[in-house]
Amino acid sequence: MPRTDGPGAEFRDPRAGTEFDTGEPGFVDAGATLVTVVGVPDDDMYLRDPVLTGFDARTGARRWQTPAPNLRGCGPTAVDGQIVCFGHDKALIAFDVATGQLTRTPTDWYPFALATLDDRLYVAEGDVESDDVRVHSGTLADPDAYWSQAFGMGTSWEDLPFDALDVSHGQGIFTLGADIAGFDLANGKQTWSADLDGCSDAAGTSGTLVVHTRSGCGGDRITGSALLDRTGHAIATTDSAVAQSLSIDRPTDETIPVLLGDSAYNRRTGSLMWRSPDLISVPAQTSPDNPVSANGTAAAILGDLALLRDLDAHTISGLDLRTGHRLWRADDNRFGTIQAWDGDTVVLSDGTGLWAVDPRNGAIAWDIPFLAVNVDRTALTGSGRLAAHGNGRYTYASARAMIGLRPLER
Structure with missing residues (x-):
């Protein structure tokens, strides 16, 4: 270790x-x-x-x-x-x-963001406060070998996001302040642009799609969401005041819908496929003068299933994404962080250990207390990161130690 x-x-x-x-x-x-x-x-x-x-x-x-x-x-x-x-x-x-x-x-650049995908490098550079920025694609030896593209967008240096470049969902997404643009990964051509008004945000998902969640600032509630295609056109919209926040987003293919509010929308056409009340959690309202907001429960998209966590009801459940039917529900009192999915089980962690859940039936596949790995209580504490390597192998890193896990020999 x-x-x-x-x-x-x-x-x-x-x-x-x-x-x-x-x-x-x-x-x-x-x-x-x-x-x-x-x-x-x-x-x-x-x-x-x-x-x-x-x-x-x-x-x-x-x-x-x-x-x-x-x-x-x-x-x-x-x-x-x-x-x-x-x-x-x-x-x-x-x-x-x-x-x-x-x-x-x-190089001749001052880089401020970097992304990688397969054998390609994507570098953003320029003066963000003058809306004078460029993105280059190439290799380490020749960082602009494939293309260079200028973007008329910017922000303040203090508000520069750490994840300004996202190339992980089939198209490039470039975000600076209230400006967001999509670009073709093959040639850098800008395909669309949009303004993120208020405290809105946008996140990519599979199928070269973007989920744009609208909200104001100063504690204002979410006012709705839109599903944007690779041209920036909204193929589905909802006025729901609930957004879904996913730790893992790995749908099987384009037949698996996108979740907006309490509904599922076709990833190709934007048409409504089904609704489910399980996608929304409503906390108990303490008084009329202190209203509370509903929350989305979708925590992970795992192939053709969604793992739902209702933090108010303290439950975890599995949802069939093709039909919207709930498959199972169980008590959830550990409040663990979803770490990884290996195609079979999803692994969670908290301050006491790691455990794996079968998302098809909710069964606990294995449970490893940290103290069973190391009796030093300071070795594995606080937050950590886990990676699944396949064939039941994992690596987990905390601040003070890393551990490797593999299946028990039988």
Whole structure:
């Protein structure tokens, strides 16, 4: 079991960089190697002496570590065997997954966001406060080899989102402040744009779709949602004051609907398929002068099923996404975080351990208390991140330790 070295050292997620301390443990799953940051938190703001470290994904043995100061962010996946990052200068900084060797690729840009997908790199750069920004697609050796595209959008540096670039749902989504644009991943061509008024937000989903949730600021309620196709056209809308927030969004294919409010809409046409009251939770209202808002219950889309969690009723349930019928319901008093799905079971965690649920019937597949793994109560505490590698293998990282899990031999 890998442990951090030195007093006060902790694991951190490389995607957040090393310039500031986000407090979130994690790693980049690069196949045979898990790449993480090890540093010492300093007043909950900075990381002292951060190093990028590679661990063997099967044994937990440390393969390498390389000093990694002042990184502003890193890609979520490896590209051509490299973890690609950016800092404050005009260069892309890469770490070889196998050896940790550092490579700097000079550019003429000041990057502020980076995304990776398969063998491609996507870099956003420019002056966000002057609406003078560009996105480039290429490789580490030639970062604009495929295309470059200018976007007339921006925000303040203080409001720059950490996830300005999203390329994970079949199209590119570029968000800066109240501006959002879609672009073709193959050629960079902008396909649509929209304004996120108030405190609205937008999130991609499979099938090159975007869910746009409308809301005001200052505590205003959600006023509705829209499902946008790859041209930015709203193919479905709802005035529901409920939004669904998904930890995992992995539908089987385009026949699985998108959930808006209490309803399911066809992913291709936007037509209404079914409604279910199970998609909404209404807390008890304490008084007429203190109204409460309803909440969405959908927590994860797992193939052709939805995992629902009603935090007010303390229940967890499974919903058939093709019909809207509830399959099962069980008490849920652990309030765990949904971590990963391996195609069969979904894994959750809390401060006491990890457990897996079969989303088709609600049965507990396995339950692992942290104290059964390590009697040191400080080793596995707080929030963490888990990755499913397939064949029943998982890796879990907390701030002070990482553990690898595999099926018991029979």
